[in-house]
Amino acid sequence: MNVNKLQNLAMNDNGFIFDPNTGYSYTANETGILILRKLASGLDKDGVRTAVREIYEVSEDNFNSDFEHYMLMLESLDMIEF
Amino acid sequence: MKKTYIAPNIERNYAGNMNKYGAKSVVRHQDNIDGVPIKEIVEQFGSPVLVLSESVIRRRYRRMQDVMQMHYPNIQQAWSYKTNYLGAVCNIYHQEGSIAEVVSGMEYDMARRLGIPGKDIIFNGPGKRAEDLQKAVKEGARIHIDHLDELYLLEKVARELKIIPNVAIRVNMDTGISPQWSRFGFNYENGEALRAIQRLVSGKAMKLSGLHTHIGTFILDAQAYYYAAKALLDLAQKVKDELHVVLDYIDLGGGFASQNTLLGSYTPGEFASPSIDHYAQAIGDAFNESQFVRDHDPQLVLETGRALIDEAGTMISSVIGKKNLPTGERAIILDAGVNTMITAWWYKLKVTPTRPFPGAYQNTVFYGPLCMNIDVVRNAVPFPDLYTGETVLISPAGAYNNTQWMQFIEYRPPVVLITETGKLELLRAREELSDIIEREFIPEHLRNI
Numbered sequence: 288m289n290v291n292k293l294q295n296l297a298m299n300d301n302g303f304i305f306d307p308n309t310g311y312s313y314t315a316n317e318t319g320i321l322i323l324r325k326l327a328s329g330l331d332k333d334g335v336r337t338a339v340r341e342i343y344e345v346s347e348d349n350f351n352s353d354f355e356h357y358m359l360m361l362e363s364l365d366m367i368e369f
Numbered sequence: 370m371k372k373t374y375i376a377p378n379i380e381r382n383y384a385g386n387m388n389k390y391g392a393k394s395v396v397r398h399q400d401n402i403d404g405v406p407i408k409e410i411v412e413q414f415g416s417p418v419l420v421l422s423e424s425v426i427r428r429r430y431r432r433m434q435d436v437m438q439m440h441y442p443n444i445q446q447a448w449s450y451k452t453n454y455l456g457a458v459c460n461i462y463h464q465e466g467s468i469a470e471v472v473s474g475m476e477y478d479m480a481r482r483l484g485i486p487g488k489d490i491i492f493n494g495p496g497k498r499a500e501d502l503q504k505a506v507k508e509g510a511r512i513h514i515d516h517l518d519e520l521y522l523l524e525k526v527a528r529e530l531k532i533i534p535n536v537a538i539r540v541n542m543d544t545g546i547s548p549q550w551s552r553f554g555f556n557y558e559n560g561e562a563l564r565a566i567q568r569l570v571s572g573k574a575m576k577l578s579g580l581h582t583h584i585g586t587f588i589l590d591a592q593a594y595y596y597a598a599k600a601l602l603d604l605a606q607k608v609k610d611e612l613h614v615v616l617d618y619i620d621l622g623g624g625f626a627s628q629n630t631l632l633g634s635y636t637p638g639e640f641a642s643p644s645i646d647h648y649a650q651a652i653g654d655a656f657n658e659s660q661f662v663r664d665h666d667p668q669l670v671l672e673t674g675r676a677l678i679d680e681a682g683t684m685i686s687s688v689i690g691k692k693n694l695p696t697g698e699r700a701i702i703l704d705a706g707v708n709t710m711i712t713a714w715w716y717k718l719k720v721t722p723t724r725p726f727p728g729a730y731q732n733t734v735f736y737g738p739l740c741m742n743i744d745v746v747r748n749a750v751p752f753p754d755l756y757t758g759e760t761v762l763i764s765p766a767g768a769y770n771n772t773q774w775m776q777f778i779e780y781r782p783p784v785v786l787i788t789e790t791g792k793l794e795l796l797r798a799r800e801e802l803s804d805i806i807e808r809e810f811i812p813e814h815l816r817n818i
Binding site (some may be wrong): 304313316 | 374379693699
């Protein structure tokens with residue numbers, strides 16, 4: 288998975304995201320922002336899962352399903368590449 | 370303690386993409402019905418549960434009566450039993466002054482059980498059997514004739530009983546709407562209705578008291594009622610001129626749209642459906658232009674069902690589980706499906722969360738609990754992330770749900786009324802296995818396995 292594009296994003300804690308390369312802006316919820324930040328910092332899926340589960344009450348299976356779904360969203364928004 | 374998890378979501382922001390109504394996809398929450406907290410209702414009656422509001426039922430009935438009387442004072446409403454025939458619901462309308470409109474022998478028995486005298490029952494429908502007609506003639510009901518075979522049968526029954534029943538002829542016509550409901554009654558344009566009336570009058574076994582039509586259902590063009598009323602009043606004039614029979618009433622049936630949104634309709638029902646005032650004006654115009662009305666002041670009968678009760682009903686349902694679909698949408702599995710919310714097949718029902726949610730929404734599909742692909746309560750709608758056990762409200766659900774709901778793999782839910790004083794009254798208990806198997810028999814040789 289190529290997450291280089293995430294490294295240029297400007298993100299704030301309220302969920303606002305700006306992509307200076309394309310001019311697009313996005314709105315994400317708090318887990319959405321957290322995962323983007325962790326991916327941009329270089330963590331892989333296992334690392335992101337551990338980071339999220341340290342803060343949030345969620346089962347591994349539920350998180351895995353939501354994570355895959357979120358990756359598809361990011362791919363369709365052209366923010367990551369597989 | 371760890372924080373409550375919500376599924377990650379992201380959406381691209383678009384500027385200037387509001388539609389022509391300026392509607393935003395903000396999901397508002399509703400945590401009570403008529404001031405009674407949803408939580409309290411679910412704790413007491415479980416989930417799913419269909420909740421009806423007595424205040425809304427009475428308010429809408431009175432509004433219909435007031436608005437119609439502004440245009441034409443001699444109006445009588447007849448509660449359409451098939452829309453919702455719970456005894457308590459029917460009695461609210463009867464307390465308000467409505468008579469009963471039934472379309473089968475079963476509904477006729479229901480009205481009689483509630484103590485409605487035959488003279489206050491309008492008996493419609495294409496499927497009346499000889500025994501139904503005998504009972505209705507003996508008890509003096511107003512019988513609306515659907516086809517010639519019924520006319521002959523009724524004439525025979527009346528002669529046998531030596532009673533002259535009060536009857537009306539059901540008429541179908543082209544009012545400019547599609548589809549034209551031509552399968553019920555006698556056609557107006559090709560003269561069939563007048564010929565049936567001539568036959569009825571010449572038989573001298575029945576008293577022709579009225580004319581009836583029901584032009585369709587969920588009629589979004591109020592003007593269609595102008596044409597329907599005009600056609601019946603012209604026919605009434607012709608019956609008077611040619612056959613010297615003066616009719617007592619003109620029954621325009623039902624078919625007024627509620628605020629629900631039809632599937633495939635882009636415009637929300639709140640904007641697309643005419644108000645009661647529009648229907649009243651269309652009907653009032655036709656009546657006030659008519660010479661027959663000036664001479665004889667016939668009673669106007671309306672059999673409105675859906676527009677009176679749909680908004681009074683709300684289904685409370687809980688989330689059983691959720692999943693992510695390969696289409697990118699989220700799916701919620703609810704404990705109430707099309708088995709209890711059959712109107713989901715023709716409406717875009719409104720789904721409302723019962724608590725506030727911060728943040729962004731994601732397209733969400735609401736499925737029911739049935740093991741069938743067709744069990745879709747609501748197709749993709751922007752919605753916040755829900756958890757197992759959380760409740761949502763599905764509305765409007767007052768019309769045609771608890772009369773058409775299916776006995777399929779689930780027990781049907783309870784129905785509860787919130788009274789005008791805010792009290793919760795159980796109108797129908799949740800079904801149990803005994804309700805399902807009570808009328809079933811297992812032959813002797815199949816009892817041992």
